[in-house]
Amino acid sequence: MPETSLPPPSSAAAPLLEVRGLSKRFGGVAAIRDVDLTVAPGSVHAVIGPNGAGKTSVFNCISSFVQPTSGTIRLDGERIDGLPAHVVARHGVARTYQNVRLFPGMTGLENVLVGAHRTLSVPGWQAVFATPRFRREEAAAREKAMAILEFAGVAHHAGTLARHLAYGDQRRLEIARAVVAGPKLLLLDEPAAGMNPAEGAGLVELIRRIRAELGITVVLIEHHMRVVMAIADRITVIDRGAVLAEGTPAEIQADDSVIAAYLGTRRDTPAEAAAEDASDAGAGAKTGMKAVRA
C-alpha cells in the first residue's frame, strides 16, 4: 500500500499553529530568540522551561499582547502576527493568564458572557428595543454560558463576583471564559500554579475534556511535571529565550540537555533524575530549575 493513502499521523498533518523564528527584544534584552513552535490540531502541547525563560513572552506574541521583533506566526496557515489582539482573538486564539485576570467586578456569568462577545452580532439599538432577534441571541448566549460554566465546574458561581471566588475556581472560570466562544487554539499560562495535587488532577481532567469534547487544541505553559507528563502529546522546552528541545514526553525525559538545564550538570544517572523529576510534584521540579538559575 502506498504511503500517501494512509491517514497521516497527527504530527504530520498541517499544523494548527506554526511559529517560525520568533524573536522579541525589549530594548537590548532578548526575551526570546528564534523560537520555533509547531502545534498539531487536536493536540495538547506543553511549553516548559525555567522561570524567566521566555515562555510567557511566546504566548504574548501569539496573542498579540506584544508585537514580535521578528518571525512569523501562522494559525491554520494564515499569518496572524502583527494583527491587533482583538483580531487575533477573532481568528480563534484564546488565552488565560499566569496571574488570573478575570473581570473582578463582574459575576461569573458576566465574565463568560464577555468571553462570548465575538460570537454575538445583534447591534446595540436592537438591545434598546429588545427585539425578538436580540432576545433570542441573548437567551442562547446565556444558555451557552451556563453550559460552559457547568462544563468547567463553576456553574454554582454564576452569580458570584469573580473577585470573591476561591483561587481554583477563578482559574476554572478564566478557562470557561476563554473557551465559550469556541476558539481553535487555547493558550493556558500555568493553569495549575498554586493548586494542590487534587486540584491539579481535576485540572488535567478539564483540559482533557476541552480537547475531547470541545475539540480545542491546547498549548500550555506549566511547571507541574505531573500535569505536563499526564496530558501533553508533545513538549517544547525553552531555556534562556531559545528552544532547548522538542519531542514527546518520553523523549524529553530522556534528553540530556533538558536534564542538565533542570537539574544542573549531575550527569551520572540522568534517567533516574528525569524519572524522579517526572514523578515529583511541580514544586520539586521548580526548585530544581531555580537552583540552576541561581
Add this chain to the structure above:
Amino acid sequence: MSFNVVTSSFRVVRREREAGAEALRIGLIAGVAAVLFCLIGAYVALDKRDVVEGVASFAAVALAAIALVAGYTSAATANRQGRTPRRAVLLAGGAGLAVGACLALMVLATTNLGIRTILVAASPALVRALTFGTTAGSSGQIFLLLAAGFGLGAIGGALATLVPERLRRAIIRGVFVVIFAGLFRDVFFSIASNLPGGVDRMIYGSAGIRLWPAILLFAAVVAWTILRAAAGKPSAARTGGRSKLSIVLLVATVLVLPLITSDFVAQVAMLVALYMLMGMGLNIELGLAGLVDLGFVAFFAVGAYTVALLCSNGPLAIADVSFWVALPVAIVLAAVSGLVFGLPVLRVRGDYLAMATLGLGEIVRVLVLSDALAPVLGGSQGIIEIDRPVLAGISLNTPAELYYLALILAGAVAFISWRLQHARIGRAWLAIREDEDVAQALGIDPVASKLVAYSVGAAFAGAAGAVFAVLVGSVFPHSFQLLVSINVLAILVIGGLGSLPGVLVGAMVLIGLPELLREFGEFRYLFYGVALVAMMHIRPEGLWPAESTKREMADA
C-alpha cells in the same frame, strides 16, 4: 454610623495621647475652625437664615455643631481610654471651653485691636451675634461665650458617653431632621401651602421652622426611631440595602414635586433634571466604559447651539422649526461630534484621556466665543429668542412643564442606558473598564467600543443641551464652562459610579441643594467642598452605589 466615622478620622492620624491633652487638642482644632468660619464671613451670611424661627440661625447651629462635635469626639476618646463617664463629660466640656475661648479671643481682638481693617468680616454685626446681642466690651459676654462653649461640649460629651446607643442614634437623627426641615423651609413651606387651614403659617415662620413644630418634629422622629429599633427592624442604612418604601417615596417626590411647590423650587427641579440627563450620558462613558471625560460640556454646547440656531426668532436663526424637529437633529449632531472628536482622543488611556478631553471642552468653549464664528454663533452675544416647545397647541412655558420635558428625556435615557448595560455592548464597556487588555484578547475592539460609548454619551449630553436652550430661551458661551463638566463628574462620583439611581440622587444633592441654598451666596461652595471631602471619607462608593460596587465595598 456616619457620625462615628467622622470622629474616627481624627483618630487615624494621632498617636495614643493622654485624654486631657487630647481634649485640649481637639478643642483647639475645633476652635480654630470656628474662628475661621466667622472670619471668612460665613457666620454673618448664614445668620440671615433661621433653622428654628427666632431661636437658632443656621450660623448659630453650625457654630454649636462645631463645639458639640469637639465635645463628642474628646469624650469618645476618653471613653476608649477607660476614663469614667463623668470625667469624659468634663473633658468634653473642656474641649468645648477651648472652642469658646478661641471665639472669645476673636471677639476681644475684634473689639479692642480693630482687626477689621484687615479682616472685613470681623464686623460689629459678628460680635453682636456672637455675644448674644449684648453690647460690646463687657466681660460678661466673654463669660457667656465660655460658658456656652463648655455647656455645648459637655452636652456633646454626654451624648457620646452617658446616652445609650439607641437613644443617641435617635437624637442625632432627630436633630438632623429638624435642621433639614428648617434649612429647606422654601420647599416644605410651598408644599405645606397646599394644605388647608393655614397649616403652612402654623409650621413655618418667615425665616425658618417655628419653635413648637420643631420640638414636635424632633420628638416624633426620636420616638419613631426608637420604636422602630425596638420592633427589631434593621434600618436601611444598617442592612446596606434600600427599602422599597424609600424607592417609592423617591419616585413619588420626583413626579409630583413641581406641582405642589413654588415656581422657584420647580425651576431648581428642572435644573436637577437637566443635570440628571447629562449625568446619565457621562455614566455611559465613565460609569460603564471607564472613560474619564472632562470635556463633556462640549456636547452639551453642541446640542444647545443646534436648537438655538434651529428654533430662534433672532437674527442668527438658520431655520425656524419646532423644538421637536430640532431635538433629534441636536442629538444626532452631538453624537456625530462625539464620533469625530472621539477618534483622535480615544486612543489614549486614563489620565491622558482626561487631559485630552479637557482640552476638547475648552476648544469648543473658545470656538463659540470666538470672533471668527461670531457671525454664525453670535460670539459673546449668544443667540436669543429661542422658541419654547409647543405640545398639542400648548407652549411649554412654566418651569414645571419644562421639568417634565427634561424628566421624560432623562427617563428615556435611563431606560436606554439600562438596556445597553445588559447587552453585548454594555458588557464590553464594563470589561474594558475592568481590564482593557484582557477585554481585547477576548475579541472586543476597544477603540470601537469606546467610540460608541463616547458617542452615546455625547448624544445624551446633546439632548440635555437642547432642553437647556429652550429652558433659558437663549444660549451664551459662558454657560458652557469647565465647571459644568466637573459638576456632572461630581454627580456621578457622589451618586455612585455606574449606578442610575445614583445619578438621580447625586444630581439632587449636588445641584438641587446648592440652588436651594442660593441665598448663602458663595458659601454654598464651601459646603459643597466640605460635603465632597466628607463623602469620600464616609461613603467612597457613592450615595446609591451600583450593585456590584456595593458588594465589593462591603467585602473590602
